Amino acid sequence: MRIAVLGAAGRMGQALTRALAETPGCEVAGGLETKGSPALGKDIGEVAGLEPLGVPITDDALSLFAGIDGVLDFTLPKATVEFAALAAQARIVHVIGTTGFSDDDLAKLDAAARHATIVKAGNMSMGVNLMAALTARVAETLGPEFDIEILEMHHRHKRDAPSGTSLMLGDAAAKGRSVALAEKSVRTRDGDTGPRREGDIGFAALRGGDVVGEHRVIFAGPGERIELAHIASDRGIFARGAVRAALWARGKPPGLYSMADVLGL
Ligand SMILES: NC(=O)C1=CN([C@@H]2O[C@H](COP(=O)(O)OP(=O)(O)OC[C@H]3O[C@@H](n4cnc5c(N)ncnc54)[C@H](O)[C@@H]3O)[C@@H](O)[C@H]2O)C=CC1
Numbered sequence: 206m207r208i209a210v211l212g213a214a215g216r217m218g219q220a221l222t223r224a225l226a227e228t229p230g231c232e233v234a235g236g237l238e239t240k241g242s243p244a245l246g247k248d249i250g251e252v253a254g255l256e257p258l259g260v261p262i263t264d265d266a267l268s269l270f271a272g273i274d275g276v277l278d279f280t281l282p283k284a285t286v287e288f289a290a291l292a293a294q295a296r297i298v299h300v301i302g303t304t305g306f307s308d309d310d311l312a313k314l315d316a317a318a319r320h321a322t323i324v325k326a327g328n329m330s331m332g333v334n335l336m337a338a339l340t341a342r343v344a345e346t347l348g349p350e351f352d353i354e355i356l357e358m359h360h361r362h363k364r365d366a367p368s369g370t371s372l373m374l375g376d377a378a379a380k381g382r383s384v385a386l387a388e389k390s391v392r393t394r395d396g397d398t399g400p401r402r403e404g405d406i407g408f409a410a411l412r413g414g415d416v417v418g419e420h421r422v423i424f425a426g427p428g429e430r431i432e433l434a435h436i437a438s439d440r441g442i443f444a445r446g447a448v449r450a451a452l453w454a455r456g457k458p459p460g461l462y463s464m465a466d467v468l469g470l
């Protein structure tokens with residue numbers, strides 16, 4: 206499968222190139238960066254710390270999308286929405302790892318999925334997707350006397366909060382309780398907030414250093430507490446998940462798929 210990496214010079218872009226290069230049946234067919242990036246014209250393999258792959262990084266998305274089977278996209282919401290329209294036109298697989306979408310962005314991705322085969326997940330690792338399934342199960346089992354709080358920590362460069370993973374876990378908890386996350390989610394607390402409302406799902410975000418990604422779902426009840434935790438120490442887990450998603454999606458009808466679909470969870 207001929208696959209291009211969008212945001213090829215980024216933290217995830219480099220991990221994606223390495224994962225693609227080591228996966229049988231995949232070819233690193235291109236790399237895209239933003240206009241003005243110092244990585245333009247450089248070899249994508251070298252940028253990722255590998256031997257040269259003979260593939261220069263370009264800023265020409267139109268030409269890139271014309272000659273490939275799929276793209277791995279870990280960039281920015283505004284860029285990803287534009288790439289989804291291009292992927293739909295080219296009828297190729299679009300694996301989306303980007304996080305931080307607005308409701309308007311999400312509506313545009315839904316529209317693009319009428320023609321493109323999109324796999325989108327706020328976290329592409331096996332561990333977090335399993336944790337989401339466990340979160341739904343625990344939330345379904347425990348009564349409303351157990352308060353649900355979701356805590357995350359990421360590196361100092363991360364732009365969006367809560368993280369895509371936290372939102373996935375919140376959604377799983379809400380589904381387990383058969384409620385809508387939008388009606389229960391509490392994203393900030395400051396000052397005299399009053400007592401906690403029963404059934405709320407709280408979010409807290411820490412940022413600092415070079416933390417790859419840590420998530421904890423806390424079920425705090427009377428006299429006991431259950432915690433589910435995931436600690437990522439290597440971006441390769443997300444990158445390998447994305448490559449697996451692209452291979453899975455090849456030949457599937459257009460639509461918006463999740464990592465749970467890919468992993469059969
Ligand atoms: N779903 C998942 O499993 C994971 C998702 N992410 C998400 O991936 C995204 C990227 O994360 P990082 O790699 O840490 O960020 P980063 O800032 O290191 O990399 C993003 C890259 O995209 C490039 N870019 C931005 N706009 C572009 C455009 N229009 N055309 C081409 N390239 C463009 C930037 O120049 C940059 O090199 C974030 O939204 C992050 O939350 C990160 C890790 C795992």
Ligand SMILES: O=C(O)C1=N[C@H](C(=O)O)C[C@H](O)C1
Binds near residue numbers: 367371
């Ligand atoms: O920006 C990151 O780094 C990460 N983003 C994803 C998220 O928003 O949850 C996944 C992972 O936690 C790393």
